[in-house]
Amino acid sequence: MKYTALQGTRDLLPEDAPKWRYIEDKIREILSLYNYKEIRTPVFEQTELFKRSIGDDTDIVQKEMYTFQDQGKRSLTLRPEGTASIVRSYIQHSLGEKSPLVKYFYFGPMFRQERPQKGRLREFNQYGVEVIGSLDPLVDAEVIELGVRINKAFGLEGLKLYLNSIGCKDCRPAHRDAFNQFVKDKIEKFCQDCQLRLLRNPLRIFDCKNEKCIEALKDAPMILDFLDAKCKEHFKKVREYLDQMGIEYILDGRLVRGLDYYTRTTFEIKSEALGAQDTLIGGGRYDLLVSELGGKDTPAIGFAAGIERLFLVLEMQKKFPPEDEKLDLFIAPLGDEAKSLGLKLLKDLREKGLRCDVDFLGRSLKSQLKEADRQKAKKVLIIGENELKKGKGTLRDMETKEQKEIEFGKLVQEL
Ligand SMILES: [Zn+2]
Ligand SMILES: [Zn+2]
Numbered sequence: 001m002k003y004t005a006l007q008g009t010r011d012l013l014p015e016d017a018p019k020w021r022y023i024e025d026k027i028r029e030i031l032s033l034y035n036y037k038e039i040r041t042p043v044f045e046q047t048e049l050f051k052r053s054i055g056d057d058t059d060i061v062q063k064e065m066y067t068f069q070d071q072g073k074r075s076l077t078l079r080p081e082g083t084a085s086i087v088r089s090y091i092q093h094s095l096g097e098k099s100p101l102v103k104y105f106y107f108g109p110m111f112r113q114e115r116p117q118k119g120r121l122r123e124f125n126q127y128g129v130e131v132i133g134s135l136d137p138l139v140d141a142e143v144i145e146l147g148v149r150i151n152k153a154f155g156l157e158g159l160k161l162y163l164n165s166i167g168c169k170d171c172r173p174a175h176r177d178a179f180n181q182f183v184k185d186k187i188e189k190f191c192q193d194c195q196l197r198l199l200r201n202p203l204r205i206f207d208c209k210n211e212k213c214i215e216a217l218k219d220a221p222m223i224l225d226f227l228d229a230k231c232k233e234h235f236k237k238v239r240e241y242l243d244q245m246g247i248e249y250i251l252d253g254r255l256v257r258g259l260d261y262y263t264r265t266t267f268e269i270k271s272e273a274l275g276a277q278d279t280l281i282g283g284g285r286y287d288l289l290v291s292e293l294g295g296k297d298t299p300a301i302g303f304a305a306g307i308e309r310l311f312l313v314l315e316m317q318k319k320f321p322p323e324d325e326k327l328d329l330f331i332a333p334l335g336d337e338a339k340s341l342g343l344k345l346l347k348d349l350r351e352k353g354l355r356c357d358v359d360f361l362g363r364s365l366k367s368q369l370k371e372a373d374r375q376k377a378k379k380v381l382i383i384g385e386n387e388l389k390k391g392k393g394t395l396r397d398m399e400t401k402e403q404k405e406i407e408f409g410k411l412v413q414e415l
Contacts, residue, residue: 006122007116007122008113008114008116008120008121008122008123009121009122009123010121010123010308016311018323018325019311019314019315019320020307020311022320022321023154023307023310023311023314024107024127024307026150026153026154027107027127027150030146030149030150030153031105031129031146034103034142034146035103036103036104036105036129037102037103037104037105038104038105038106038107039086039089039104039105039106040106040108041079041082041085041086041088041089041106042079042085043078043079043108043109043111044076044077044078044079045076045077045079045084045085045088046074046075046076046077047065047067047075047076047077048075049077049084049085049088049293050065050077050079050080050084052084052292052293053083053084053087053261053289053292053293054080054081054084055201055261057200057201058201058204060080060081060112063113064080064112064113064114065077065078065080065111065112065113066078066080066111066112066113066122078110078111079110079111080110080111080112081110081126081304082106082108082110082126082128082130082304083128083130083286083289083302083304084289084293086104086106086130087130087132087289087290087293087295087300088293090102090132090290090295091290091293091294091295095132096132096133096295096296096298099133100133101131101132101133101134102130102131102132102133103129103130103131104129104130104131104132105127105128105129105130106126106127106128106129106130107125107126107127107307108125108126109123109124109125110123110124110125110126111123111124112124121308124306124307124308125306125307125308126304126305126306126307127304127305127307128283128302128303128304128305129143129146129302129303130300130301130302131143131300131301131302132290132298132299132300133298133299133300134299135234135287135299137234137235137237137238137241137265138237138241139301140234140238140241140264140265140285140301141238141241141242141245143283143301143302143303144161144163144238144242144247144249144265144267144283145242145245145247147161147267147269147281147283147303147305148161148247148269150281150305151269151271151280151281151310154310154314154319155317155319156271156273156280156313156314156317156319157273157317158271158272158273159269159270159271159272159280160250160269160270160271160272161247161248161249161250161267161268161269162249162250162251162252162255162267162268162269162270163238163239163242163249163250163251163252163255163265163266163267164223164224164251164252164253164254164255164256164265164266164267165223165224165227165231165234165235165238165264165265165266166223166255166256166262166263166264166266166284167223167226167227167228167231167263167264168228168230168231168263168264168287169263169288170228170230170231171223171226171227171228171231172223172226174226175221175222175223175225175226176202176203178221178226179202179203179220179221180202182219182220182221183198183202183205183216183220186216189212189213189215189216190205190208190210190212190213190216191208191210191212191213193208193210194208194210194213203256204256205217206254206255206256207256217254222253223253223256224251224253231264234264234265235264235265238265249267252268255267255268261286261288261289261292262284262285262286263284263285263286263287263288264284264285264287265284265285265301266283266284266285267281267282267283267284267303268281268282268283269281271313273313273316273317279309280305280306280309280310280313281303281304281305282303282304282305283301283302283303283304284301284302284303285299285300285301286300286301286302287299287300325376326355326376326377326378327355327356327357327372327375327376327377327378328349328354328355328356328377328378328379328415329349329354329355329356329377329378329379329380329381329415330356330357330358330359330368330371330372330375330377330379330380330381331345331346331356331357331358331359331380331381331383332358332359332365332368332369332372332380332381332382332383333358333359333383334365334382334383334384334385335384335385335388337388338383338384338385338387338388339358339362341383341388341408342358342381342383343358345381345408345411346358348411348412349411349412349415352412354412354415357375357377359371365382365384368380369396372398373398377398378397378398378399379395379396379397379398379415380395380396380398381393381394381395381396381406381411382394382395382396390405391407391408392405392406392407392408393405393406393408393411394406395411395414
């Protein structure tokens with residue numbers, strides 16, 4: 001029988017793992033500068049949590065969740081995104097009472113049963129931030145700037161920031177009415193998916209990538225024209241702060257986001273390098289989610305970003321730094337006595353913090369030197385019969401090919 005990784009899942013092989021770590025380290029470094037604290041939540045939760053927060057009529061809940069019954073007949077779901085769990089945790093641990101404003105970040109795998117296509121995985125990794133406790137547009141500006149900063153820190157080119165405000169529960173109904181009026185007699189102009197969306201939640205049509213649907217929506221009423229005074233003022237401030245920091249953006253009325261709990265500011269950071277799958281970061285306010293999930297009325301804003309996608313762009317734009325995984329020393333023993341001495345030396349060297357390894361396969365000297373090369377060893381210590389007799393090993397510099405004798409006891413100092 002042959003086993004393979006399931007469709008939509010992927011192995012991160014050792015050759016790619018350092019790049020992955022590079023991404024994570026850099027993001028963590030920046031998040032720390034911005035004083036964000038890490039939070040880790042379980043990968044599965046009660047199904048109800050996601051239905052409630054993401055919305056029953058979304059594609060995620062309708063077709064993409066990995067939902068299963070456990071032995072106790074409870075309905076559980078592998079998390080399809082990060083925000084719901086964090087808000088659940090925030091409410092459960094009364095985190096808002098300990099601090100009126102919290103700034104969290106997370107890393108981790110998410111699960112969605114999407115149709116297999118390039119760049120779409122069913123187990124994928126995201127990082128993201130959630131700032132809970134403030135309605136101040138200053139927070140919106142910080143979160144957006146942070147998203148831009150992270151992508152810039154990787155040296156990415158061709159980044160674009162798209163910005164919109166989708167208003168609040170007071171100003172949205174008027175827009176919804178105007179929008180429904182607009183699409184009423186155009187139903188056959190939309191794709192089949194969108195015709196379903198028209199029945200359930202018409203605004204989701206804006207998420208459709210189908211040319212036909214984009215064209216049909218060209219003159220649709222935009223929420224920006226319907227904002228009430230408060231939402232207008234909030235959005236104006238966000239833009240002023242961004243201008244002040246020299247952050248450029250493009251106003252995009254189509255940016256309505258697919259989730260019910262989003263309010264006011266929405267934004268996306270895209271990379272021109274990615275084509276259709278071009279969104280690197282998507283985020284916005286979700287002032288209604290905390291109370292929706294049973295907490296006190298608490299405003300919040302955040303973003304989420306796919307790590308696989310970032311990985312892809314960094315690879316395309318050749319932004320990964322050269323690997324520096326050189327071995328300080330490779331020990332090449334010949335014979336049993338030499339092997340045992342080699343193992344003892346390895347232990348001492350590693351205790352001193354040196355990266356080293358030994359030949360485990362009893363190979364010839366020539367093969368061992370070849371292996372040392374493959375491992376990018378800076379130096380090789382050869383221990384043969386002569387060396388054992390003299391109590392001195394032969395230390396070979398792999399770059400200059402120079403060799404010299406060295407007492408085994410003085411090896412640590414020499415390296
Ligand atoms: Zn409003
Ligand atoms: Zn469509």
